[in-house]
Each structure stands twice: as structure tokens, then as C-alpha cells.
Amino acid sequence: MLRTARPLVPRSSCHEIEDMSLPAQQQAVCYSLSDEEEQDEEDELSEVEDFASDARKIKERLSTMFEHNDLINNRMAVLTKSHLLPPTREDAHYGEVSESLASFASVPTSASAVSLRGVPLEEGFDIKATLGEGRYGTVSEVVRKGSKEHYAVKVMESGRDSESEFKVLAELKHPNIVGLHEAREHEGLSYLVLDLCKGGTLMDWLTDRFERHFGKEVYQRPSSKQIGKLLWQILDPVRYLHFYCIAHRDIKPQNVLLVTKGVQFPQLKLADFNLATELQGEFLTKCCGTPGFMSPEVVQGRYSELCDVWSIGVTFYQIVTGQRLWRDTDTKENHFNELLEQTPLSLKSTEAWKLQGSGALDLAQSMLSLESQGRPTAAAAMEHDWLQRQMLGSEQACCTIS
Secondary structure (H helix, E strand, O other), X not given: OOOOOOOOOOHHHHHHHHHOOHHHHHHOOOOOOOHHHHHHHHHHHHHHHHHHHHHHHHHHHHHHHHHHHHHHHHHHHHHHHOOOOOOOOOOOOXXXXXXXXXXXXXXXXXXXXXXXXXXXXXXXXEEEEEEEEEOOEEEEEEEEOOOOOEEEEEEEEOOHHHHHHHHHHHHOOOOOEOOEEEEEEEOOEEEEEEOOOOOOEHHHHHHOOEXXXXXXXXXXXXXXXXXXXXXXXXXXXXXXXXXXXXXXXXOOHHHEEEOOOOOOOOOEEEOOOOOOEEOOOOOEOOOOOOOOOOOHHHHHOOEOOOHHHHHHHHHHHHHHHOOOOOOOOXXXXXXXXXXXXXXOOOOOOOHHHHOOOOOHHHHHHHHOOOHHHOOOOHXXXXXXXXXXXXXXXXXXXXXXXX
């Protein structure tokens, strides 16, 4: 236990007291400490050092907490400034978001609670065809018995992944997020009855834009307005997710669906929420996602929801150029090493970017900056001048061949 400190005069200066006046001698005391007293003084000093060490640790922890709190406050300020704050979940109507972008910015509706039913899928649905298979399950087209209502049903093993996707989709509703209509679980399998999107994936749409000219595959670039509308429809649901403290963590062209096929401006829906997670006020640490679309911070194991903005930036790059940002490597470890070696990125001003007009490359560069360098939120990216021009401006040429 710490004792009250007492003034000490060094032993070496005891002789100086003789030269003092009497009042001064009465005030000055020279302590000749015993071994026991010296040990007490050492114990007190040790306790003080321990206390100081604990105080430094507390200060460091508080500094980290305040740093993250400032990060949240800054993002909320950006959201408020951009006039893109979504309403509360109880608001059940579409309203104006930004006076200039009212016809493009989506405001979420409240979600109807979807409960998990313990009955097999066959009780109520007829399976029509298999639409696709992935690492997390299969997707089939189904029709509700006694009606003409068609849906997509995702079948996967019951577990953490299926539970994560169910929780996210059951709580949220947005026109650019695949909607959950019903959920069932039976004999170890989970069934998620979702919106049926017949246009394939954004990856399919990009692949179809390659045509053969003089024996060479050539990418027919979408117009700037097409690109802007596509990018907007990916950023807007992500903005919505982040507002409700959810990170998707696996955004890529394969996880973006087209509602219909063969239209100039397709409607998109973000899908596959197996890796989605709720934000708890601390940095995320799990290294997950798809190599090629994962941010450097995800690879390093310390990141925020801004990992999704990086993934959208990579997708934006592929839509504009028709090429992957990162070349294929033998192993994901080699890709991760290459990613960390080459970041911060510096994108080249190629012909593909010049054709998009002033600001397109700047937007991509900002989305592909490091979090520590100020990577923008999804809401801030939606306010970028180039993107707003595409959403509000006149149509450009339908396509550009390169």
C-alpha cells in the first residue's frame, strides 16, 4: 500500500545543513535510512512503477476506443452531409433522399419479419430447375403450389453460414438486395426462398460483352451512364447495410444478380450474404472473402466495413476495363503477397478511363485507397461528381469498342 511521501535530503548533502541558519536547520531533515526503511522505499517505488504501467495500458486502450469512435462519428458526419441517411426501419414508404437524386437514390422500406419454419420445401413448392451451384449450396427455381409465383430457393447445410444469411436477409429490405420471402429448415438443410433473378450475374453480363473481331476477343465497354447506374446500384445497398452496421465481405460480380436480361439498364440485386457480419464497434479480424476482391486490411486481419468499398472499387475497375485488377496466381498466398506489395495502388490513366470522362479514375482510385489514407464510405462515393453526372446527365454513346 502506498504511504504518504516524505521529503528527503540526500545523505551527501547532510553537511550543508551546518552552514544553514537555525530556522533553516529546523526545516531541513537528513534521514539516515535503515535497511528496512530502504526496502520500504524500494517497494513504494515498485508500486508506483506498476501503477504507471497500468495507467499507460489504460491510456492506450482508451486511445484505441476514441480512435474508433472518431471513425464512426466521421462517417456519420459524411452520411449526414451527403443527405443519404436512410430512415428508421419503421418507415414503410419510399421518400426523397436528395432533391437532385430523388429518382435514383433508394430509401429502404421496413422489412417484414421472416420466421424459420421446420417443414420440408416440398410442402408448398414445386422445384422447376437448378439455376446454379456454389461453395455454399445450390440455387433452384421453384413455383409456389396453387399459384404462378416463381422464386429462387437456396439450399445449404444448416450451420453458421446459413444462419448468418438468414439473419441478415430477414431483417433488411432494399430494392437492390435480393429479398427473402420464406425460410425453412428440415433434416439438416436450410432453405431460403428468395427473389428470382432471371438475368444471371453481373459477371455473366460482363462476359457477354466480349465479341470476336478479326480473331481477337474485344470488350465492348458499356457507356458511362450504364456504368454509373451499375455502380450506383451496388453502392446504394452497401450504404444501406453499413448504416445498419452490417458488412457484406464478399462483393464481386458473381454475387450481383440481374433481375432481367437483355435490357440496356439492368436492375441489380446484391446476393450471397454467407460472410456478412454485424459490426460490434471494433475492427474485424477474420480473413475471409474472395481473393482478388479482398482489401489489404482484410488480408492483414484488421479492417472495417470499408472493406466492401474496396471490393466495389475492384468491380468498378472490371466494368470499365473488362479486365481483372489482379492477375491469377498459383495460390492465394501468392496473391496476398502481391496485393500487399503493390498497395497503395496507383491506377494508370488508360484509354478506357479517359473515355469515361473527368473524375472516373479519381473515383476508382479513392475507392482503392487504404483505409488509413481515407477510403470513402459508400455514401461519400455516391456523392462523387463523376457518378452524379452519370446519374443526372444525358446519355452518351451506347458503347465503345476497344
